[in-house]
Amino acid sequence: TRIILFDGTGDLTFYNSRRFKLLTYGNKYNSDLNFHRIPFGLNRYLKLNDIIKNKDSIISEIKNISKLLSDIIKEGKKLLIVTWMNFKISESESDTTLNITRESDNPNFKLTDLIKSNINSYGHIEGVNYDIIHYQSGLDKATNKFVDFDSIVFLGEFHVPNYVVDRFNSEFYTGTNIEFYTLYQLSQAVCRTRIRKHNGDSVDIYFSSDWNESIIFNLSE
DSSP: OOOOOOOTTHHHHTTTOSSOOOOOOSOOOOOOEEEEEEOOOOOSEEOHHHHHHTHHHHHHHHHHHHHHHHHHHHTTOOEEEEEOSSOEEEOSSOEEOEETTTTEEOTTOOHHHHHHHHHHTTTOOBTTTEEEEETTSSTTSSOOTTTTOOEEEEESOOOOOHHHHHHHHHHHTOOOOHHHHHHHHHHHHHTTSGGGGOSOOOEEEEEETTSOHHHHHHHHO
């Protein structure tokens, strides 16, 4: 069977494939990318006792981050925020989510909702001045919903577990790695913005300070 797959990031996901012949070309987009670093003091994986003990400081940090994002929006940016859906509580047997506002387990808690509420308090309107999604929501790829956005922020370092990449390589007979897979996810998200209009308008990309410098460099390349 001969199959042709059109995949914009196939040079990352189908890298070194034993089954697919990769055809690609350079300069797929013509927008200049401007990279920025922003401070960030949160860790996604926390111990239950620590998060209860430090609840006030965590909420305070979220408010500070929301104020920073508000300031970016006030500069006239139409900002797409990509962040974690929630925190993870690291326990010996399992990971659970925790509602940091009520000190109780709550599977319905979403960090995105808390940030959204804070940003709205500064007078911004979701869908007009900004939008917020979480990693692997499905809205970080294959949609034109954010095609008018001129800026994107990756708030909180994110990568899939190694077993996800191992499974992908096993199923598709490829040789990608965790770095390429992360670049694939970031590239897909960046290409939700106005870069896909192909009219040369620049895009501002903000990374929180917990992201590795090499990932940012490789994304720019």
